[in-house]
Each structure stands twice: as C-alpha cells, then as structure tokens.
Amino acid sequence: MPTILIVDDEEDIRELISMNLLREEKYEIIEAGDGLEGLHFAKKKRPDLIILDLMLPEMDGLTVYQRIREDARTQEIPVIMLTARGRLEEKLEGLELGADDYLPKPFSPKELILRVRNLLRRTNPNVGSSxxxxxxxxxxxxxxxxxxxxxxxxxxxxxxxxxxxxxxxxxxxxxxxxxxxxxxxxxxxxxxxxxxxxxxxxxxxxxxxxxxxxxxxxxxxxxxxxxx
Amino acid sequence: MPTILIVDDEEDIRELISMNLLREEKYEIIEAGDGLEGLHFAKKKRPDLIILDLMLPEMDGLTVYQRIREDARTQEIPVIMLTARGRLEEKLEGLELGADDYLPKPFSPKELILRVRNLLRRTNPNVGSSxxxxxxxxxxxxxxxxxxxxxxxxxxxxxxxxxxxxxxxxxxxxxxxxxxxxxxxxxxxxxxxxxxxxxxxxxxxxxxxxxxxxxxxxxxxxxxxxxx
DNA sequence: CCTACCAGTTACAATACCGTCACACCTTGT
DNA sequence: ACAAGGTGTGACGGTATTGTAACTGGTAGG
The missing domain is CATH 1.10.10.10 (Winged helix-like DNA-binding domain superfamily/Winged helix DNA-binding domain)
Structure with a gap:
C-alpha cells in the first residue's frame, strides 16, 4: 500500500486532501503540520510520495524540499508542491528545482488525486509498469x-x-x-x-x-x- | 539523446515548443501536424516523450492517446497533454486516462520545458526504458x-x-x-x-x-x- | 507424384545452476 | 574477554536447462 506524506500547516487542507485520497484509493496517509515535522517523517517513514505546501512555519517549503533531495534516503521520492500564491515565478522556481508536479491553490481535489495516482504509477515500479x-x-x-x-x-x-x-x-x-x-x-x-x-x-x-x-x-x- | 514527439496542428505552436526545448537541452524533436501522422511517428520512432494537443484534425487527441496506450510498443511512453480550452472537466478526463501531465494553453514555454525535463528525469532512468x-x-x-x-x-x-x-x-x-x-x-x-x-x-x-x-x-x- | 527443403518433434548428454551443509569468521552484548 | 547468534565462504550432489543430432512430418515447385 503506497504511503503518502502531506506537509501543510492548514489542518483543513490536510483533511481535504486526505479525505479525498482515501475515498478513491488505498493509501496510507501521514500528516505533518510544519516543515521540521515533515522532514522528520519523510526520513523516518520514507513515503512513496510527498505533497508539500510551500508556506510553512518553522522551515520554508523550498528548504524542506532541498533537504529531501539532499538525503540519500529520500532523494528518489516524488514531490508535488502546493502553493497559495499561484505566481508563475514561484511555480518555475519549484519546477526548476525538480519538483515532479506543482499545483496552485485553490486546486480541484479530483485533479490532485489523479496527479497523485499517475505519478505513483509512473514512479513505483511495482505498480503498473514493467x-x-x-x-x-x-x-x-x-x-x-x-x-x-x-x-x-x-x-x-x-x-x-x-x-x-x-x-x-x-x-x-x-x-x-x-x-x-x-x-x-x-x-x-x-x-x-x-x-x-x-x-x-x-x-x-x-x-x-x-x-x-x-x-x-x-x-x-x-x-x-x-x-x- | 532523448527524442520528443510534438503532435499539434498549429505550426507556430510546434515551432515555439521546439525552439524552446532545443535552446535549453539536447533533444531530438519530431513534429506531426495531425493525429494519424502523430500515431505513426509514435509507433515508428518510439520517442521518450510525447507532447499531444487534444485539438487535432483527422483523429481526435484523446483517441490518439488511447491508441498509444493500447500498443505494447508505445504504452510506456509518458504523454503531456495540451489543450486550447482550459476547462476543468477536460483536464480531469485527460488525467483520468493516465496522462502524465496536462497543460492548458496558453502556457509558459519555460514551464513546459521544466515539466518535460522533470518527467524525463523521472521516467527515463528507471521505469519505462527497460x-x-x-x-x-x-x-x-x-x-x-x-x-x-x-x-x-x-x-x-x-x-x-x-x-x-x-x-x-x-x-x-x-x-x-x-x-x-x-x-x-x-x-x-x-x-x-x-x-x-x-x-x-x-x-x-x-x-x-x-x-x-x-x-x-x-x-x-x-x-x-x-x-x- | 516426386523431390528438395524447411520446420516439428523426440531423445539425450553436457553443463550451468541451485540449495544445503559444515565450518570459519565477525559482530554484538554482557 | 567470552559467549551467542548472525554472516561469509567453499564444497558438493541433485536437478533443471540447454544445444545438438537424428528422425519425422509437412509444404511448395516442377
């Protein structure tokens, strides 16, 4: 069962994502409210996918992202970035760093689910391909x-x-x-x-x-x- | 060198994408102006990535997509869908079918390039290529x-x-x-x-x-x- | 109908591969 | 430092796999 880590300080957003993901597929969801906690879970649990909001207390989302990519244990994990501010430069910055996907808030939950599913199918060798x-x-x-x-x-x-x-x-x-x-x-x-x-x-x-x-x-x- | 197939009936859009891709990275570009031609190139050349516009003469983009997924020779190739009409339902339909990414026109060429690069990085090394x-x-x-x-x-x-x-x-x-x-x-x-x-x-x-x-x-x- | 050629089938011997065992070695905790 | 338990290593016998050879069967052209 794929494990997904959601890092966002807005609890209702986490709930929204979590609910929608669980309704459609069989996932294990881990939630984190701030950057440090998110990074900790990423290294400890090694989820199959990370959904990362860029606006975070304690540690900036882009910093969290870079830390994830630096660590051998987590560098292969695909990341979908979220941001409240849908500014193009920020989007490009995220993609530039290698984010696998980027969604501006507000987003359609259905779209997020589909992007999660497709990314996992593409990433997880056991699911779908080969x-x-x-x-x-x-x-x-x-x-x-x-x-x-x-x-x-x-x-x-x-x-x-x-x-x-x-x-x-x-x-x-x-x-x-x-x-x-x-x-x-x-x-x-x-x-x-x-x-x-x-x-x-x-x-x-x-x-x-x-x-x-x-x-x-x-x-x-x-x-x-x-x-x- | 990764090969990219662009299927779009608007020549200036193909040019725009092609120019921008070639400026940044080393790619081999193949262009097709309609669905049948696109499908033919996909099967013959087996590109590493396909950029597919949904508005096509001869054969509908979604049909082309399904044909690509049906054939053993092309089913692993990642596809980025483009559409002139950025309607949510259409986007969801594309993602539902398993498109790896979906960009509404008008899009930022820079964003497309980054998404292409990230998708190839994610796709090429492991899954898909055997x-x-x-x-x-x-x-x-x-x-x-x-x-x-x-x-x-x-x-x-x-x-x-x-x-x-x-x-x-x-x-x-x-x-x-x-x-x-x-x-x-x-x-x-x-x-x-x-x-x-x-x-x-x-x-x-x-x-x-x-x-x-x-x-x-x-x-x-x-x-x-x-x-x- | 006959011949030549190609493919299907069977049998077999050589061997590559595999799992187990016994023993040596190393690590860890006391 | 010692004991206990996990791992590395080399040898060995059984077996699945493989390529070859010989024979049989089928097809096409004359």
Missing amino acids: VIESGPFSLDKNALKLLLEGEEIELTATEFKLLLSLIESPGVTQERGELLKKVWGYSDLIQTRTLDTHIKRLREKLGDQGTSIETVRGVGYRFVKTSD | VIESGPFSLDKNALKLLLEGEEIELTATEFKLLLSLIESPGVTQERGELLKKVWGYSDLIQTRTLDTHIKRLREKLGDQGTSIETVRGVGYRFVKTSD
Whole structure:
C-alpha cells in the first residue's frame, strides 16, 4: 500500500486532501503540520510520495524540499508542491528545482488525486509498469514470469527472452537471425535448430495460446495478438 | 539523446515548443501536424516523450492517446497533454486516462520545458526504458544482463531478480523475508542460507563494486549508490 | 507424384545452476 | 574477554536447462 506524506500547516487542507485520497484509493496517509515535522517523517517513514505546501512555519517549503533531495534516503521520492500564491515565478522556481508536479491553490481535489495516482504509477515500479501486456498475455519483466489466463507460468531465462522478443513487436515477423542475435547473442548467421526447439517448448507452455506464435516459412516467427 | 514527439496542428505552436526545448537541452524533436501522422511517428520512432494537443484534425487527441496506450510498443511512453480550452472537466478526463501531465494553453514555454525535463528525469532512468541505472550499474531487463564499467556481466535468472530487487530501492534496507518473498516466492519466514550464498555470488560478479551490497546485520541487505 | 527443403518433434548428454551443509569468521552484548 | 547468534565462504550432489543430432512430418515447385 503506497504511503503518502502531506506537509501543510492548514489542518483543513490536510483533511481535504486526505479525505479525498482515501475515498478513491488505498493509501496510507501521514500528516505533518510544519516543515521540521515533515522532514522528520519523510526520513523516518520514507513515503512513496510527498505533497508539500510551500508556506510553512518553522522551515520554508523550498528548504524542506532541498533537504529531501539532499538525503540519500529520500532523494528518489516524488514531490508535488502546493502553493497559495499561484505566481508563475514561484511555480518555475519549484519546477526548476525538480519538483515532479506543482499545483496552485485553490486546486480541484479530483485533479490532485489523479496527479497523485499517475505519478505513483509512473514512479513505483511495482505498480503498473514493467509488465508487457498483449492480448491474454502479461509478461512481468521484474519477476520473469508469464501470467496467462489467471495462471502463473514459469519461464526459463532463455524462454523469457525469446517470448519477450516476439511479444514486443506484435504482428511483426522476426527473422531467425534476428532472434538468434537478440536472445542468444549470435552475431553471424548460424545454422542451428536451437531456436526451433525453444519455440516448441514455449508453445507447449502457452497451451491453448501456443498458436499465438506463428511460423513464417523461410523467414522466422511472428507473435500474433489473439482477440481474447 | 532523448527524442520528443510534438503532435499539434498549429505550426507556430510546434515551432515555439521546439525552439524552446532545443535552446535549453539536447533533444531530438519530431513534429506531426495531425493525429494519424502523430500515431505513426509514435509507433515508428518510439520517442521518450510525447507532447499531444487534444485539438487535432483527422483523429481526435484523446483517441490518439488511447491508441498509444493500447500498443505494447508505445504504452510506456509518458504523454503531456495540451489543450486550447482550459476547462476543468477536460483536464480531469485527460488525467483520468493516465496522462502524465496536462497543460492548458496558453502556457509558459519555460514551464513546459521544466515539466518535460522533470518527467524525463523521472521516467527515463528507471521505469519505462527497460534499463535500470544506478551509479555505475546498468541493469537491462530485456537482455537480463548487467553492464558495469563497460563490461557485460552475465547474470543467472536468480541473480538478476535478486540484484533487481536491491537496486530498485537504492539505500533502502530490504529484510531477508522480503527478499526471499520477492525473488524466491517464499511466503513464510524460512530459515535458509540460500540468500547469503546468492549475495556472495553476486558480490563476486560485481568485483570492485561488490561493496555496493551492504549487509544490515539482523535485518537484511541494502544496495548503496556509489559516487561514481 | 516426386523431390528438395524447411520446420516439428523426440531423445539425450553436457553443463550451468541451485540449495544445503559444515565450518570459519565477525559482530554484538554482557 | 567470552559467549551467542548472525554472516561469509567453499564444497558438493541433485536437478533443471540447454544445444545438438537424428528422425519425422509437412509444404511448395516442377
């Protein structure tokens, strides 16, 4: 469950954000009322995202931001900046420093939620990305696994690389030499039946969907998207 | 060099964006005047970022966006949406669909540049491009290989998953149980020395940089970014 | 219908990979 | 300084994985 830290000295704003975030998705929310407290939570809890108001008591928001970026423990965390004063120069200053997003108050809660969601999807490797989907296939580049019709299918390293090569360009016929280069690293055109054997093994593991790998006689193989 | 695709039917706007982008950073710019052309370039050139105006001839901007997200070749590419009409509902619709950013016209060119830069910084190094970089390490999720100091280091599937788990959260200590779950799929806390052995094998392969994997006694392991 | 060629399939041997164990070493608290 | 507990290390056997070879089956052109 993603953790989000809200740093703002206005309690009702914190409430507004928190309420809206919790209504839509499953997040864990941490609230801080001033800069020092915010920085402390950031380092201790390492949230997945920080929403930072620039008008803060104790420590200026931009200073808090810089401290977050300086520390190895927190420097990768995306930050959305908020400000009461929607002046362009301030916005540019925040973005210049590397803020991932910048919203002037008053903002639409719905917009904030959507920006939070999109930023987390883009940032958090486990959520959303690094999975290639094509038809009923979900190829997980992190776990080196294939999800097909609800089942987890274990692939060996070679099978994974071969299927990835095919699935990456659906509908495109890949020549034997191309595949041998991509998967096995063979640079010159080698006469081998290895490719055929691995294609067979893949087709077996894919079961019903084994037909997704089509043979193009005299050329190579092709991955086709099934309607399902 | 990052490639950026601009899809907008107003040539002067394309020029404005292009000029400003080129002045600040080293980018390769591709311009498209209508939706079909934009989609064609997106699939053919696979840019690192797409700036997409919603008002387009031939094909509606939101339709273009959806086509981009449907195709395995383009679905990871971040998109910044532009619109002449800064209406909130439209903005929300764009963000709802997963647009990474949304700017109403007229916008400050400076702001656009900064948002492009920040989005690329957030997007490029890790998620999306299938190469995770951290310090001198380049971990290729497609080839299952590690590039370190110019050398290609072959990793076994287990080693790859272990290093990936560590490198994904630099500086964060990962508990033994956590790693055993992520890499081996063990759900319950198992007493095993397997993890230790694989850590050793990884450190051996990393050579000088083997120290990048730190032991946190009683807890687990941690990947640290070296300065180089 | 026949031939040449390409792909599918099966079997098998070599090996890369993996998990466990035993022991040495180091860290930490008393 | 000692004991206890966690970690590093090297060796070893079982096993999954891999590439090759040989055979079978299918397709296209004449």
